[in-house]
Amino acid sequence: MAHQAHAYHMVDPSPWPLTGAIAALLMTSGLAIWFHFHSTVLMTLGLILLLLTMYQWWRDIIREGTFQGHHTPPVQKGLRYGMILFITSEVFFFLGFFWAFYHSSLAPTPELGGCWPPTGITPLDPFEVPLLNTAVLLASGVTVTWAHHSIMEGERKQAIQSLTLTILLGLYFTALQATEYYEAPFTIADGVYGSTFFVATGFHGLHVIIGSTFLAVCLLRQVQYHFTSEHHFGFEAAAWYWHFVDVVWLFLYVSIYWWGS
Amino acid sequence: SPTIFFATPTKLVSESNAPVEYMGANKVPDLQRIFQASEEIPVHLKRGVSDRLLYRTTMALTVGGALYCLVALYIAAQPKNK
Numbered sequence: 001m002a003h004q005a006h007a008y009h010m011v012d013p014s015p016w017p018l019t020g021a022i023a024a025l026l027m028t029s030g031l032a033i034w035f036h037f038h039s040t041v042l043m044t045l046g047l048i049l050l051l052l053t054m055y056q057w058w059r060d061i062i063r064e065g066t067f068q069g070h071h072t073p074p075v076q077k078g079l080r081y082g083m084i085l086f087i088t089s090e091v092f093f094f095l096g097f098f099w100a101f102y103h104s105s106l107a108p109t110p111e112l113g114g115c116w117p118p119t120g121i122t123p124l125d126p127f128e129v130p131l132l133n134t135a136v137l138l139a140s141g142v143t144v145t146w147a148h149h150s151i152m153e154g155e156r157k158q159a160i161q162s163l164t165l166t167i168l169l170g171l172y173f174t175a176l177q178a179t180e181y182y183e184a185p186f187t188i189a190d191g192v193y194g195s196t197f198f199v200a201t202g203f204h205g206l207h208v209i210i211g212s213t214f215l216a217v218c219l220l221r222q223v224q225y226h227f228t229s230e231h232h233f234g235f236e237a238a239a240w241y242w243h244f245v246d247v248v249w250l251f252l253y254v255s256i257y258w259w260g261s
Numbered sequence: 262s263p264t265i266f267f268a269t270p271t272k273l274v275s276e277s278n279a280p281v282e283y284m285g286a287n288k289v290p291d292l293q294r295i296f297q298a299s300e301e302i303p304v305h306l307k308r309g310v311s312d313r314l315l316y317r318t319t320m321a322l323t324v325g326g327a328l329y330c331l332v333a334l335y336i337a338a339q340p341k342n343k
Contacts, residue, residue: 011304012303012304012305013303014303014304014305015305015316015319015320016305018323019319019320019323022323022326022327023323025327025330026326026327026330029330029333029334030330032337033333033337036337037337041329042326042329042330042333045322045326045329046326048322049319049322049323049326052315052318052319052322053319056305056315056316056319060304060305063296063304063307064304066289066292066293067289067292067293067295067296067297068293068296068297068304069293069297156283157283160283160284223284223285224285224288224289225287225288225289226289
């Protein structure tokens, strides 16, 4: 039986890149078919395929790392680089929307009344729910750090409790933001103010949901004894992502909610 | 006559040798054994029936979906008759 003479991971052949690519095809074509022919079948099929791909692909990575021991230090280093690069790409994604916001708000056109917020727009009070949201996310940053230290110190019960608390805070943020969206006196269709507000905060909210889901998967894994005090990169990746989501909110709060009001 | 017990002394958790279970027992060693078994089965099928079922469903949706997509795009590309 051949054994590798290096510490890297040569993965088994996998069907998930193909199914993921087809899912992307189906979702994009499905979007076009929905717009022009009013049928959501293709798009829904694409979404289902995406979920199946994500579930099986990440399940396989957990099998390869936790159960088969393939995540040696060099492999883990590669995974760390990967997560950092991915988060960096997301930073640039948000940078674009901040650029759009500042482009329109630093030099408001005559059509807007030459002022920001534009004439007719009543912005949300930054010291009401948005301030609470800021406190909620900052608190969740503390609880996720508590969870990390608990894992490193082998404190199983505390890790489970602090991780659960982090997820609950994330869900609380999402619920608060949803009510804000419902109650807001302006919509996405209200000129460039509405566009920049809802696209920037909307994508942020999506990332909060993604981050909460990632943390929830980590909670499940922590309960099932996957993490050791020395090796718990999945959790670290989730914590990095969560801190990134928190920082984006701080920029949103200061720029759009506070300066922009 | 033998001593009569009315109650056994309180047993402290710290005195027992069994590890205290909090939210389930550790099944990772068993899973490690399953996944490190030497048969040349790829990791996405290594748990047997449930893996195969999920894989085949996903693949069926992939192939079927791709064909459906091509047909839908072909139809969408037809010029509209006035």
